[in-house]
Amino acid sequence: MTPPHSGLFISFEGIDGAGKTTHIEGVVAAFRAQGRVVCQTREPGGTPLAEKLRALVLNDAMDPLTEALLIFAARRDHLQQVIEPALARGEVVVCDRFTDATFAYQGGGRGFDLDTLAQLERMVQGRPGGSLRQPDLTIWFDLDPAVAAERLADARVPDRFESQPVAFFGQVAAGYAARAAAAPSRFERIDAAQSRHQVWQQITRVLVRKGWLAIMVAAHGGPQ
Ligand code: TYD
Numbered sequence: 034m035t036p037p038h039s040g041l042f043i044s045f046e047g048i049d050g051a052g053k054t055t056h057i058e059g060v061v062a063a064f065r066a067q068g069r070v071v072c073q074t075r076e077p078g079g080t081p082l083a084e085k086l087r088a089l090v091l092n093d094a095m096d097p098l099t100e101a102l103l104i105f106a107a108r109r110d111h112l113q114q115v116i117e118p119a120l121a122r123g124e125v126v127v128c129d130r131f132t133d134a135t136f137a138y139q140g141g142g143r144g145f146d147l148d149t150l151a152q153l154e155r156m157v158q159g160r161p162g163g164s165l166r167q168p169d170l171t172i173w174f175d176l177d178p179a180v181a182a183e184r185l186a187d188a189r190v191p192d193r194f195e196s197q198p199v200a201f202f203g204q205v206a207a208g209y210a211a212r213a214a215a216a217p218s219r220f221e222r223i224d225a226a227q228s229r230h231q232v233w234q235q236i237t238r239v240l241v242r243k244g245w246l247a248i249m250v251a252a253h254g255g256p257q
Contacts, residue, residue: 036123038069041245042116042167044131046209047174048202049195050181050188051225056172056236057129063237063246064125072119075129076107080114083107091192097145104135105153112158112166131168132158133212138194141208142201170243172236173213176225178202 043060045053057073064071077087086107090100108131119126132154139145158166182199185191213220221239223232240246 036121038123040120040123041125042120042128042169043125044128044133044168044171045174046130046133046137046171047223047225048137048176048178048181048205048209050183050185051174051176052184052229052232053129053172053174053225055229056174056233057127059233060236060240061127063240064127067247070122070124072115072124072126074111074115074126076111076131076134077104078107079111079116079128080107083111086110091194094193097139097143098149100143101135101139101145101150101153104139105157108132108135109157117166128168131171133171133173133209136212137205137208141211142194142197142205144204167216167219169219170239171213171216171220172239173209173220173222174225174232175206175209175222178206180226 045057047053061071061073076083077090078084086103089095090103090107095103116126116128135154136147136150140147140150154165160166178199181202185195188195213222223235225232227235237246241248
């Protein structure tokens with residue numbers, strides 16, 4: 034049976050401390066309020082195997098290629114087990130980070146070879162006919178790394194990435210900017226320095242403009 038909607042794949046990106054978490058919850062709630070089935074997930078992770086790989090990547094020291102391979106191995110499992118089936122059922126997949134994070138953190142932040150990452154991206158996200166599976170929309174929380182660092186200062190115990198110096202996040206931010214410039218129709222830049230309410234308005238404006246959320250739901254849904 035053909036699903037009533039076509040699937041939608043939305044990813045959320047940005048440096049640590051940019052504030053995407055509460056807004057992801059808001060977007061999930063807004064789609065559900067409109068009767069859509071939402072698959073809320075994250076990377077690295079999203080399956081039992083990928084969550085194990087996440088714990089390794091976030092906590093254990095390893096060489097950069099090993100790190101990249103583990104992240105893409107987790108992504109492969111996540112795509113096959115969760116994302117592709119959910120899209121085929123016509124669901125809205127809301128994913129906290131996807132491959133742009135690998136280009137930003139491993140590529141920009143760690144300086145890992147971008148061509149190798151692009152090769153892995155093709156291996157893992159390649160589809161019949163030669164296209165790549167990418168999100169339909171990437172909501173990018175753009176924030177000055179110094180401001181993000183202040184916001185993170187009283188956060189919980191940092192993982193291997195969160196504990197990096199501000200300069201690292203400057204490179205990650207540049208990595209995101211490069212990915213956004215390379216795929217401008219997929220990326221929507223959100224000014225994450227604004228108030229929580231204004232950030233929420235920016236996000237709903239994008240989703241309404243695309244025709245994915247009705248104005249009523251956009252005006253009342255989401256975090257206050
Ligand atoms: P994050 O998504 O911020 O989750 P939490 O809010 O629970 O900390 O943490 C995931 C971390 O993993 C983040 O610091 C970025 C990093 N990461 C990479 O380095 N490469 C990747 O490809 C992905 C998806 C995440």
